[in-house]
Structures are given as structure tokens and as C-alpha cells.
Amino acid sequence: MALSVLLVDDSKFVRKGIAKELPTILDGKELIFSEASNGNEALELLYVNSYDIVFLDLTMPEKTGYDVLESLKERGIKANIVVLTADIQPESEKIVRSLGAIGYMEKQRPLNREALMKVLQETNIL
Numbered sequence: 001m002a003l004s005v006l007l008v009d010d011s012k013f014v015r016k017g018i019a020k021e022l023p024t025i026l027d028g029k030e031l032i033f034s035e036a037s038n039g040n041e042a043l044e045l046l047y048v049n050s051y052d053i054v055f056l057d058l059t060m061p062e063k064t065g066y067d068v069l070e071s072l073k074e075r076g077i078k079a080n081i082v083v084l085t086a087d088i089q090p091e092s093e094k095i096v097r098s099l100g101a102i103g104y105m106e107k108q109r110p111l112n113r114e115a116l117m118k119v120l121q122e123t124n125i126l
């Protein structure tokens with residue numbers, strides 16, 4: 001079965017990095033890849049589609065990743081969300097997990113392939 005992934009990040013650089021790495025990690029598994037560059041676009045997609053995994057940036061203009069998690073929670077929508085963040089505040093992981101995120105990954109430049117694999121293993125995607 002193909003793996004459906006939604007990647008939400010306002011940084012084109014981050015989106016490109018993950019889009020490039022994912023197929024190499026999935027090792028031949030078919031990938032259906034969607035992208036959103038802000039929280040509003042992400043919610044429009046998440047209200048109507050379901051994904052095997054959603055990578056969600058926290059810091060985005062207008063609607064943040066926290067806002068997206070809150071909106072999904074309010075509507076009772078469950079999504080397999082892994083938060084991506086460059087912000088290493090110790091409280092942020094606790095907050096996003098309480099809002100329903102299933103994983104948490106620190107963003108590094110360049111993208112840390114091992115961290116991406118680890119989070120996919122932890123969330124039983126790999």
C-alpha cells in the first residue's frame with residue numbers, strides 16, 4: 001500500500017529537503033506526497049483527507065502549527081501528526097503532545113536523515 005504524506009511548512013527549503021529524503025527512506029514503497037505552506041491550507045486538506053502521516057511545522061505566519069492542532073482537536077479530527085520545529089523550548093513538545101501530536105522532530109539544516117527515520121520508526125510508519 002502506498003504511504004500518504006502531508007508536509008506542512010512555510011519554508012520551501014524544508015519542504016524540498018524532506019521531499020527529497022522521504023523516497024530514499026521508504027525504500028521503494030509508493031509515496032503519495034502532498035504539501036501545504038501554511039496552516040490554513042493544511043486545515044483545508046486535513047478537513048477532507050486523511051494521511052498516514054502529517055509533518056507539521058510549528059512556526060508559520062497567520063496560522064501556526066499550534067493553531068492547526070487546536071482546530072483539529074476542536075473538530076475531533078484525529079491525524080497522525082509529527083511536529084517539526086526549530087524551536088527547542090522544552091515545553092513545546094509537552095504542549096503539542098497534549099494537543100494530539102504523535103511525534104516530535106527537531107529541524108536541522110541540512111535535514112537530519114537519521115532523525116527523520118527515527119521519528120517514522122517511533123510512529124510505526126516504517
Ligand SMILES: [Mg+2]
Pocket residue numbers: 009010011057058059060
Ligand atoms: Mg516555519
